[in-house]
Amino acid sequence: xxxxxKDFLKTLLDKMGVNPQNQEEIIKTFTAxxxxxxxxxxxxxxxxxxxxxxxxxxxxxxxWTEVLTKEALQLGEAKEIVKKLNEQLKIKIDEFxxxxxxxxxxxxxxxxxxxxESFSKQS
Amino acid sequence: xPESTAKPEATPQKDSVGERVLNFCHNQYNRTxxxxxxxxxxxxxxxxxxxxxxxxxxxxxxxxxxxxxxxxIPIVMLGVASKGQLFSQNPEVAIxxxxxxxxxxxxxxxxxxxxxxVLSGIRTMSEKVTAKLHQTGEKGIENVRAGxxxxxxxxxIVGEFLxxxxxxxxxxxxxxxxxxxxxx
Numbered sequence: 001x002x003x004x005x006k007d008f009l010k011t012l013l014d015k016m017g018v019n020p021q022n023q024e025e026i027i028k029t030f031t032a033x034x035x036x037x038x039x040x041x042x043x044x045x046x047x048x049x050x051x052x053x054x055x056x057x058x059x060x061x062x063x064w065t066e067v068l069t070k071e072a073l074q075l076g077e078a079k080e081i082v083k084k085l086n087e088q089l090k091i092k093i094d095e096f097x098x099x100x101x102x103x104x105x106x107x108x109x110x111x112x113x114x115x116x117e118s119f120s121k122q123s
Numbered sequence: 124x125p126e127s128t129a130k131p132e133a134t135p136q137k138d139s140v141g142e143r144v145l146n147f148c149h150n151q152y153n154r155t156x157x158x159x160x161x162x163x164x165x166x167x168x169x170x171x172x173x174x175x176x177x178x179x180x181x182x183x184x185x186x187x188x189x190x191x192x193x194x195x196i197p198i199v200m201l202g203v204a205s206k207g208q209l210f211s212q213n214p215e216v217a218i219x220x221x222x223x224x225x226x227x228x229x230x231x232x233x234x235x236x237x238x239x240x241v242l243s244g245i246r247t248m249s250e251k252v253t254a255k256l257h258q259t260g261e262k263g264i265e266n267v268r269a270g271x272x273x274x275x276x277x278x279x280i281v282g283e284f285l286x287x288x289x290x291x292x293x294x295x296x297x298x299x300x301x302x303x304x305x306x307x
Contacts, residue, residue: 008249013141022141029148033155092155094251099147101255103140109256116252 006031015112016104030096037088045081 006027013023104112 012252013144016140017138018141018144019138022138022145026141026145026148029145029152033148033152037155037158088158092151095151096148097251097255099144101252101259103144103147104256104259105140109260113253113256113260116249116256 011115012100012112015115016100016108033092033096034089037085037092041081041084041088045084 009027009030010023013026018026
């Protein structure tokens with residue numbers, strides 16, 4: 001599957017009649033929400049007494065994502081972190097979808113349903 | 124003289140659906156920031172706490188945070204901040220903001236390292252949308268059915284009255300007279 005979450009949402013919002021400027025803002029804000037969710041879980045997974053040390057490592061690193069992920073997984077319980085990440089991301093996605101579906105105009109529902117159904121069936 | 128074929132420029136239409144979804148997204152983002160960074164954070168280089176990271180960063184940067192989806196602006200800001208005492212004072216905030224600045228998207232690196240299936244998430248998402256749309260569609264049909272039932276019940280009452288108006292009027296007069304008798 002080559003289509004990204006962004007492409008999927010863009011087409012969906014387009015079919016709902018959302019203008020391009022709002023589409024872009026919605027996707028960016030939602031992406032930022034997912035990223036902040038990940039940050040929250042990762043930072044909370046690092047023990048407080050290790051955070052200063054980790055902060056110093058980050059000063060000397062260009063790829064903070066990699067460093068924090070690696071450290072969080074080493075310092076915390078990897079399975080527990082993944083479980084929490086998935087739980088929290090699922091909550092955010094569900095909230096977003098609930099809102100999207102409730103805002104979907106009645107006259108567009110058939111078209112949108114056909115689009116998402118065809119997407120669901122893709123392998 | 125031939126008529127001009129140029130079409131008048133389309134006036135931008137009000138996008139109330141988009142506005143409402145966007146408003147929801149901003150609220151969701153703010154709630155998530157509370158979850159990720161806590162309600163209170165330190166102001167860098169001081170012992171003072173503020174209630175929101177947006178205040179810590181300053182409003183223009185906070186809005187750039189959202190609108191540019193983590194691009195160069197926060198990185199520049201953090202580049203300056205990280206040379207000072209920020210990390211030693213509040214490494215958690217620094218780590219969070221730094222990762223946000225460095226991630227530049229939905230954290231594919233994080234996903235790879237932790238085993239989150241980002242791509243399969245798209246499919247799950249579309250399945251959920253389908254299910255929810257079906258659900259709301261069925262509710263709509265149920266409402267229409269309930270409405271039709273109520274109309275037919277009303278029609279039945281009206282039909283009974285029209286079929287035998289004299290009897291219905293007599294019944295009503297009788298009921299009224301009975302009430303008067305009871306009150307005497």
